[in-house]
Amino acid sequence: MNILLMGLPGAGKGTQSEQITQDYPVVHIATGDIFRQAIKDETPLGLEAKSYTDNGNLVPDEITNGLVKERLKQDDVKEYGFMLDGYPRTLQQARALSDNLESLDSSIDAVIYIDVDPEVLKERLSGRIICGSCGASYHKIYNPPKVENTCDSCGAHDFYQREDDKPEKVAHRINLQMESIQPILAYYEELGLLHRVSGENSIDQVYSKIQEVLSKL
Numbered sequence: 001m002n003i004l005l006m007g008l009p010g011a012g013k014g015t016q017s018e019q020i021t022q023d024y025p026v027v028h029i030a031t032g033d034i035f036r037q038a039i040k041d042e043t044p045l046g047l048e049a050k051s052y053t054d055n056g057n058l059v060p061d062e063i064t065n066g067l068v069k070e071r072l073k074q075d076d077v078k079e080y081g082f083m084l085d086g087y088p089r090t091l092q093q094a095r096a097l098s099d100n101l102e103s104l105d106s107s108i109d110a111v112i113y114i115d116v117d118p119e120v121l122k123e124r125l126s127g128r129i130i131c132g133s134c135g136a137s138y139h140k141i142y143n144p145p146k147v148e149n150t151c152d153s154c155g156a157h158d159f160y161q162r163e164d165d166k167p168e169k170v171a172h173r174i175n176l177q178m179e180s181i182q183p184i185l186a187y188y189e190e191l192g193l194l195h196r197v198s199g200e201n202s203i204d205q206v207y208s209k210i211q212e213v214l215s216k217l
């Protein structure tokens with residue numbers, strides 16, 4: 001199964017990816033997570049990406065495309081398929097992905113777009129907290145840890161707010177990506193791959209809509 005999970009910042013791509021990987025043995029590849037890990041590890045990629053991600057701007061296409069191209073060649077992807085989260089984010093990336101997959105003799109089975117109103121997104125991002133130990137993501141009100149201040153996944157007690165979730169960065173990220181996402185959606189609609197799912201219901205309800213799509217693949 002090869003799928004793309006698309007949506008504006010805060011739409012629930014990471015949250016739904018966690019649900020999907022519990023039920024399907026697909027390889028979750030989130031470009032944002034890869035950049036954040038590289039920044040934490042202070043690798044050359046991280047040093048290059050930091051100024052873009054911290055300010056809510058897109059990392060240049062040539063860097064992002066190269067990164068995804070290398071990741072898609074790996075054996076786990078060949079064996080289990082991929083779920084790309086947050087890639088492609090420009091039409092140029094979408095075209096580069098098509099070329100890469102063609103050269104790997106692979107293809108996309110479905111593109112799932114999680115659709116959420118921008119005003120709702122602002123509230124979600126400003127309330128998001130991340131586990132400092134394992135990276136699991138929560139929302140202070142809508143999706144808090146089961147035990148207060150304790151990560152459900154790893155039991156750690158330290159949570160932080162992402163640099164790009166600070167209020168002054170959130171609106172910029174949403175506005176920027178609202179523009180760039182439209183031609184990509186049109187591109188996949190034209191290819192007959194696009195499935196729009198409302199992301200404004202509960203996490204479980206959104207997941208059951210996604211499962212409806214996945215069960216038909």
Ligand code: AP5
Pocket residue numbers: 007008009010011012013014015016030031032033035052053054056057058059060064085086087088089090093124125127128129137138139140142143164173199200201202203206
């Ligand atoms: P990335 O990490 O991908 O950030 P993003 O697109 O801004 O998406 P988020 O991770 O913020 O949101 P999400 O959709 O995963 O939502 P989540 O599930 O956490 O990218 C970061 C940066 O890296 C980019 O800005 C860019 O600089 C760079 N980058 C990445 N990819 C790139 C690319 N392809 N090209 C160039 N640059 C790239 O949910 C959000 C919150 O809402 C959480 O608190 C969650 O608990 C809550 N929530 C989720 N679902 C629900 C629900 N149904 N109801 C209520 N609350 C919910």
Ligand code: MG
Pocket residue numbers: 013014015030032
């Ligand atoms: Mg995410």
